[in-house]
Amino acid sequence: MKKLLPILLLLLLAAKEATAQQAPAVLPLRERASLEDDLLRERLEKLLPDLMRRAGIDMWLVVAREYNEDPVAKTMLPATWLGARRRTILLFYDRGAAGGIKKLAVARYNIGNLMQGVWAPEQEPNQWKRLAQLVSERSPRKVGLNYSPLFAHADGLTKAEYDSLLHYLPPAQRQAVVSAEGLAVDWLQTRTARELDLYEQISRIGHDIIAEGLSERVIHPGVTTTEDVVWWYRERVAELKLSSWFHPTVDLQRANPGAGDSQRSFSERPGVEVIMPGDLLHVDFGISYLGLHTDVQQLAYVRRPGETEAPVYLKKALAVGNRLQDILTSKLQEGKTGNQALKEALTQAQKERIAASIYSHPIGYHGHGAGPAIGMWDMQQGVPGTGDYPLRHNTAYAIELNAKVNLPEWNNKEIRVMLEEQAVLTPNGLRYLGGRQKELLLIPRPAAHLQH
Template sequence: MKKLLSLLLLLQVFITIAIAQQMPPILPLKERAALEDKLLQERLDNLLPTLMRKQGIDMWLIIAREYNEDPVIKTMLPATWLAARRRTILLFYDQGADKGVERLAVARYDIGNLFKGAWDPEKEPDQWKRLAALISERNPKKIGLNFSPHFGHADGLAKNEYDNLVKYLDKPQQKRVVSAEKLAVDWLQIRTDSELELYEQISQIGHNIIAEGFSEQVIKPGTTTTDDVMWWFRERVAELKLEAWFHPTVDVQRANPGAGDSQRSFAQRPAQEVILSGDLVHVDFGITYLKLNTDVQQLAYVLKPGETDAPDYLKKALATGNRLQDILTTNMTLGRTGNEALKAALAQAKKENIEASIYSHPIGYHGHGAGPAIGMWDMQQGVPGTGDYPLQPNTVFSIELNAKVNLPEWNNKEIRVMLEEEAVLTPTGMRYINGRQKELLLIPRQNKSGTYLAQ
């Protein structure tokens, strides 16, 4: 814990320097890896035992082969382990509250300081036979395996590995095999307090990059294309030694209802367009840092000659999108399923005459994370399976949605106010991690103080 606090203090120093230099606060790779490992150890020591006992699983096996990794095992390997090696088997056994959860690697190697190696091929050449012996010695009541009909994140056990395991288990042990779906989903979606503290800085990095990209330094009206800006975002992410977990989208909506409007289609990427004065520009952008992801959509207005602010009707359109965010987040309460939250939010939006589309999702180790789906763009009646999962505390969500707004000033054209921001579900409700967009970004920049406002 002391080492984790020291690394957090080091990160805070980088943040302070970054703010002074107006640069994103990003750790060098070595310090980044050390912090990732300390965060993982904290999760394994403190979070995992609670989750195993909550689900009533006293043994959890995670089995993967090199280049065919289980999505869960990738979140449990040290930062310097970029993949499983040969066949890697992690064994978790709950010895009770006094002794805690035993962590073994049924593999040729220790896995850092996190998992003690428990297989010596010189003594027992058969890896499966050794695993079966370890299971028999511990005699678990339930053996959780990663297979799931609903969550791909929790369905990482390959059929060959399952068949081999079952072949080596005796009949009583075979009857104790259960799906670890809920355990795997909760492990992936629930964040520790340390991770939530860091998530604010990660979200700020993403916001800073968007503000850079949506500025006069990058966009020259009449010259710069939406494709140019998309690739600027990719280059900027690479320059900062970060990763983009999806290729960004940049599109425009404008007064002319004919050609030259690249409003995003969910079914296909928008066409490349030259960005013009008077355009409403939209970005969908996400980064990966410290193994956590962001997913943000924001809007900018390109000022016409002589303008110093966006038109009031566009500000009102953004306010409608903000109101839809409020409706959704107030309906996201602990214990409610994703489908229940979706249904309640859409009903309330309809009463307020907001034409809404909601497609929010958990985010964390994965961009489209494990946990309750709250709609999809083509499933506004609810999402079977994943939408039936209840909302859990300390889960970070991408509050993703759009509101359709008619603009008489644009010849009664209908635009979509597409917004997305990260928020965490707490016992007292939803809280935006690093604020949300409540003012349009302006190109060229007029407001030097920033546009990311608290909830």
């Protein structure tokens, strides 16, 4: 804890500076790595035992090869390890409440100071034989391996590694092998209290970048294109020493008496448009920081000369999107499946005459994270398999959806109010991480906001 205090102090000072200067606050890489390692250590020591016992698995083997890492393995390596080294085998053995989880690396190296290396090639040249020896000595009841027909995140054990492992395991241990699908999914989707506190700041950083991109600093109506803004976001992320896990989207909707973009398929990426006064802009943007991801969609209005705020009809349209968010989040409860929550939310939206489309998903170590799918844009009747997975507490979700709204003021143009924000499901209910959009961003921003 003493080691962590300077890092937390830096984080608090950075957050204070960000508030004063309205700029994102990001830790230097060195402090960032130390914080990531402390978060991982806490997860291995405090979270992993509960997850293994809930899954009924007393030994978990995670096998990774250099350049072909298991998605789970990548979340268990120190921050300074950018990938596995040769073949890296992680062995977690539950010795019970008194003994805790023994964490071993069947590899040439210690895994930082998190896991002890227990393979000496000079004594036993065959890595698989050494693994088989370690497993036999412990006689586990269930040996969990990462294979899954449903979740790519939990299917990281390759066919060749699986065959080699089973070839060397003694018959008794071979019979104990089970899929670790549930354990792997829960490891990836469950956040600790400290991670959730950090997630609040990560989300605010993402919001700050979005607001800066959708402002007069970047956008000059009649000149700036949607593609210009997309690449501004990519450059800004690189300047901040962050990363993007997907290429941003910036598109617009406007009054159009012709076919226009209203006929564009929802699956198509929008074309390049010059941004003009009166446009409703939409951005889909996410960052990766401290091992966690954001996925946010927000809206901005480009003011016409003489306007001080967005038109009332656009404000009302945003309110419809916010109402749909409220409907969905009211249905998210632990134990329900993603498909159950989806059906209940769409049924309520239909009662309120909201033309809704819901495609929400877990988010955390991965942007489209492991866990229950809550609809997909092309599967509004439910998602077979992954949609049947139950919701868990302390899981972050990207509340992603859209509501269609007809605008008589735009020649009966039907627009989509596309919104997305991070939220976490807790025993005390669901809360948004870093807030959510309830007012349209304005371009240019009002003078009072600029002075602030």
